[in-house]
Amino acid sequence: MSVGISEILFSFIGGLGLFLFGLRFMSDGLQSVAGDRMRMILEKGTRSPIRGVFTGLLVTGLIQSSSATTVLTVGLVNAEMLTLRQAIGVIMGANIGTTVTAYLIGFNLQDYALPILGLGALIYLFAKVKRTQMIGQTLFGFGVLFFGLSLMGTGMEPLKDSPLFTSLMTSIENNTLIGVAIGALTTMVIQSSSATIGVLQQLAYQGAITYHQAVPILFGDNIGTTITALLASIGTGVAARRTALTHTLFNTVGTMIFLPLFLLGYFEKIVALFTNNLFVFLPGTWETMNIKLQIAQTHAVFNISNTIIHLPFVAVLAFIVTKLIPDREEELDPYRPKFIDRRFLNNPPLALAQAKRETLHMASMAFEAFNNAIDHFYNPRESTLEKSVALEAGIDRLEREITDFVVVASRKQFSAAESVNANIILQALNDIERIGDHCENIIEQADYAQKNQVNFSGEAREELHNIIELTKDALVLAYQTLEHNDVSAAKQVLPIEEKIDELQETYRKNHIRRLNEGICNGSNGAVFLDMLTNLERISDHCRNIAQYILEEAS
Numbered sequence: 001m002s003v004g005i006s007e008i009l010f011s012f013i014g015g016l017g018l019f020l021f022g023l024r025f026m027s028d029g030l031q032s033v034a035g036d037r038m039r040m041i042l043e044k045g046t047r048s049p050i051r052g053v054f055t056g057l058l059v060t061g062l063i064q065s066s067s068a069t070t071v072l073t074v075g076l077v078n079a080e081m082l083t084l085r086q087a088i089g090v091i092m093g094a095n096i097g098t099t100v101t102a103y104l105i106g107f108n109l110q111d112y113a114l115p116i117l118g119l120g121a122l123i124y125l126f127a128k129v130k131r132t133q134m135i136g137q138t139l140f141g142f143g144v145l146f147f148g149l150s151l152m153g154t155g156m157e158p159l160k161d162s163p164l165f166t167s168l169m170t171s172i173e174n175n176t177l178i179g180v181a182i183g184a185l186t187t188m189v190i191q192s193s194s195a196t197i198g199v200l201q202q203l204a205y206q207g208a209i210t211y212h213q214a215v216p217i218l219f220g221d222n223i224g225t226t227i228t229a230l231l232a233s234i235g236t237g238v239a240a241r242r243t244a245l246t247h248t249l250f251n252t253v254g255t256m257i258f259l260p261l262f263l264l265g266y267f268e269k270i271v272a273l274f275t276n277n278l279f280v281f282l283p284g285t286w287e288t289m290n291i292k293l294q295i296a297q298t299h300a301v302f303n304i305s306n307t308i309i310h311l312p313f314v315a316v317l318a319f320i321v322t323k324l325i326p327d328r329e330e331e332l333d334p335y336r337p338k339f340i341d342r343r344f345l346n347n348p349p350l351a352l353a354q355a356k357r358e359t360l361h362m363a364s365m366a367f368e369a370f371n372n373a374i375d376h377f378y379n380p381r382e383s384t385l386e387k388s389v390a391l392e393a394g395i396d397r398l399e400r401e402i403t404d405f406v407v408v409a410s411r412k413q414f415s416a417a418e419s420v421n422a423n424i425i426l427q428a429l430n431d432i433e434r435i436g437d438h439c440e441n442i443i444e445q446a447d448y449a450q451k452n453q454v455n456f457s458g459e460a461r462e463e464l465h466n467i468i469e470l471t472k473d474a475l476v477l478a479y480q481t482l483e484h485n486d487v488s489a490a491k492q493v494l495p496i497e498e499k500i501d502e503l504q505e506t507y508r509k510n511h512i513r514r515l516n517e518g519i520c521n522g523s524n525g526a527v528f529l530d531m532l533t534n535l536e537r538i539s540d541h542c543r544n545i546a547q548y549i550l551e552e553a554s
Contacts, residue, residue, distance in 0.1 A: 011155020018148025026141025027065040032134040052089020060097025069094040075341040078240035092307040099300040101194040106293035110146035117143025159208040176216040183220020193225035201292040242321040254306035335394025351409040362398040373442040395436035431541035478542035490546035497543040
């Protein structure tokens with residue numbers, strides 16, 4: 001008997017490992033093919049909860065992972081790119097979208113696992129284009145998934161004759177809460193509801209468990225899968241943790257609604273009614289389809305019905321989680337990172353797009369620091385001084401965090417174009433940070449001028465105004481260049497920078513003349529010259545950013 005147990009364990013563990021590997025490999029391939037389009041779909045398709053449901057369904061159906069969709073949604077909420085209400089709709093749709101895997105299992109596609117696996121391996125190994133290679137990865141993962149499933153099924157077949165296992169399943173039928181607990185705990189450990197439901201389908205297909213024993217475990221699987229979102233929300237902002245908690249509440253309340261209906265015998269009738277009247281794409285009727293499809297159908301009806309019930313109460317769900325997780329004062333900091341999130345690193349194109357957005361956020365902070373520094377120069381006060389300190393700290397922090405994020409993302413397989421964009425970001429970060437430093441220097445000059453009662457002549461003030469306005473133009477164009485890889489804007493930066501260089505030389509000579517004529521004194525001169533230097537160097541960094549884009553375009 002020990003040999004039999006070993007065979008069962010080895011086949012199950014090996015098959016489960018292959019299933020999980022195939023699922024992850026397939027999902028990663030699909031995400032790479034989809035790239036940053038997933039984020040754009042989620043952002044543009046979530047203006048209302050109903051649209052969010054369809055968007056979540058679409059994205060999950062495309063990448064075959066509700067966990068990946070949920071984690072992405074948590075990250076987008078944390079980046080303030082989705083609101084809590086929008087995210088709730090996406091999560092509801094993701095729950096429906098994840099049922100596709102169960103249907104594929106129900107259609108017995110494991111019979112074609114090996115040819116799919118072989119074809120995927122050949123494409124993955126020999127394709128030269130990254131997108132084609134990722135399609136091969138997706139096919140290979142798909143084949144491995146079903147090969148693992150087939151292996152699990154073979155290993156679990158003897159369980160139907162095991163008195164111990166039969167006794168355990170009987171106890172579930174007598175006490176459905178045990179089944180819910182088993183499903184929830186198993187999915188929490190494995191971190192994949194698709195895997196646990198696949199195991200459930202195989203057990204039922206081998207005759208080891210009945211439909212009525214499988215359903216409570218299925219409900220538990222839906223609760224257990226929410227642990228992924230909860231884990232993903234650790235260390236995130238309040239809105240992201242509220243999103244994750246909503247997922248847990250949504251599936252838990254759904255189980256509390258449908259479990260009693262199942263015990264009273266109504267839920268199976270509801271599923272049969274749905275199947276025979278609405279799901280026309282399925283072969284046969286509820287009574288004639290195989291038990292794997294019956295479980296897949298039950299899974300789908302549970303999630304669709306649960307969404308229909310909860311959709312009118314999205315605002316109520318949002319209110320409940322807002323009360324359970326209150327706001328935190330430290331999250332009011334406008335200069336913290338907003339867009340980068342390590343949850344995006346599994347999808348390099350998306351990670352790079354987010355790094356670009358965070359870099360633009362940093363650039364806008366540098367522009368704000370410039371305006372604040374000039375404001376402080378003309379009208380020194382405590383509020384602008386405090387703001388400059390916060391901006392400088394924020395810019396320095398963003399440079400470190402974006403750099404680390406891009407470096408980690410670059411360890412994944414970037415395409416040639418993505419590598420170029422990553423390099424532009426890393427170079428631009430240094431220039432933006434140096435712009436922030438020069439703004440800090442202007443603040444220091446303003447404080448020195450105030451303490452030493454420095455006053456400029458009308459000519460000097462006019463000269464400073466001219467070069468400040470040109471520097472501001474260079475900053476705006478450099479931002480536009482970086483935002484859109486705008487070659488036209490980049491070309492406009494270069495003559496402005498050259499004009500600033502010329503003016504600096506002219507104004508230095510004018511300053512020496514004023515010193516000789518006694519119009520200005522030494523203190524005035526030191527501040528004036530340092531201002532010219534800082535403004536000229538800011539324009540140099542704008543030129544650098546423009547040249548990165550021009551070099552890429554050439």
